[in-house]
Amino acid sequence: MKLDEQVITRAIIEHFTQKWIDHLDLEVAIVGGGPSGLVAAYYLAKKAKKVALFERKLSIGGGLWGGGMMFNQIVVQDEGKEVLDELGISTNPFQTGYFTADAVETTTTLGSKACQAGVKVFNLMCVEDVIIRQTDGPETTAVVGLVVNWTAVEMAKLHVDPLTVHARYTIDATGHATELMHIIEKKSGSRLLTQTGKVMGEKSLWAEVAEHSTLENTREAFPGVYVAGMAANATFGSYRMGPIFGGMLLSGKKVAELIIQRLEDRT
Ligand code: 48F
Numbered sequence: 001m002k003l004d005e006q007v008i009t010r011a012i013i014e015h016f017t018q019k020w021i022d023h024l025d026l027e028v029a030i031v032g033g034g035p036s037g038l039v040a041a042y043y044l045a046k047k048a049k050k051v052a053l054f055e056r057k058l059s060i061g062g063g064l065w066g067g068g069m070m071f072n073q074i075v076v077q078d079e080g081k082e083v084l085d086e087l088g089i090s091t092n093p094f095q096t097g098y099f100t101a102d103a104v105e106t107t108t109t110l111g112s113k114a115c116q117a118g119v120k121v122f123n124l125m126c127v128e129d130v131i132i133r134q135t136d137g138p139e140t141t142a143v144v145g146l147v148v149n150w151t152a153v154e155m156a157k158l159h160v161d162p163l164t165v166h167a168r169y170t171i172d173a174t175g176h177a178t179e180l181m182h183i184i185e186k187k188s189g190s191r192l193l194t195q196t197g198k199v200m201g202e203k204s205l206w207a208e209v210a211e212h213s214t215l216e217n218t219r220e221a222f223p224g225v226y227v228a229g230m231a232a233n234a235t236f237g238s239y240r241m242g243p244i245f246g247g248m249l250l251s252g253k254k255v256a257e258l259i260i261q262r263l264e265d266r267t
Helices: 005-022 035-046 078-087 103-117 151-156 179-187 207-216 230-236 246-266
Strands: 025-031 051-055 073-076 092-095 098-102 120-123 125-134 141-150 163-172 203-205 220-222 225-227
Touching: 005 120, 025 035, 025 141, 025 246, 035 051, 035 103, 035 230, 035 246, 051 125, 073 078, 073 103, 078 098, 078 103, 078 246, 098 103, 103 120, 125 151, 125 163, 125 179, 141 151, 163 179, 163 246, 179 220, 179 225, 179 230, 207 230, 207 246, 220 230, 225 230, 225 246
Parallel strands: 025 051, 025 163, 051 120, 163 225
Antiparallel strands: 073 098, 092 098, 125 141, 141 163, 220 225
16 A cells, blocks of 8 residues: 555544544543543543543653652552552552552553543643633632643743633642642632632642542532642642652542542532
């Protein structure tokens, strides 16, 4: 068979465009493709929810690839291991209650399982703003969509207007930066659902407390927006945990379950 460069080009443009058009109106938009965002995406897609994940970088995985200080192993405890078991990711016992997993196997398997479950990943796109609308009355506003642009535009500081997607629920899984919640705090004119009404900020490292609080803090932080992973602790003012990843995985699973419940309650 002779190859035609024009056909190759058209195939890419047409199929990408179709995927993009099919995902302009979502049940769930996930911002950030680190461990918490990917796990959330996987469980939502497994329940046939319409979900897309936006990742600024070329590669998904966030802080997973590098393990601890570029030693590419991660650590999980018993509860975190259960999520890895469900995904078919191998673990290696270290001492009672501690397991390691290969960071590269974890990242690639998680990405692959999420995509095969039906998640559409839009990498090289950054979410630069949100769409906020009044919903149930004059006092009630909620995030109903995202404002996205190419990372290349952001990096080159080009003056190019963004495009938009609508989503019933959004997950801020942007990690330590907690980007979405900072944008909402700055622009919404409303209080966040935190004690102070603002992003409370991340505290120094305390693995034991942080692993538990990640799960407690995985919840709605502004109407329509849930926080997961490190963004949950940064939003609600808890600690970082370093290269133990159980909390991240369990946070992704919990946020998916919370949103699935909300979506099913509405129908
Ligand atoms: O930082 P990241 O891995 O988030 P996470 O799921 O996991 C945290 C751990 O990796 C580690 C830790 C736990 O032990 O403390 O740090 O909470 O992944 C966040 C992803 O979000 C992307 C970013 O490039 C990264 O891949 N991201 C951040 N802001 C945006 C974004 C944005 N505005 N638009 C698109 N992607």
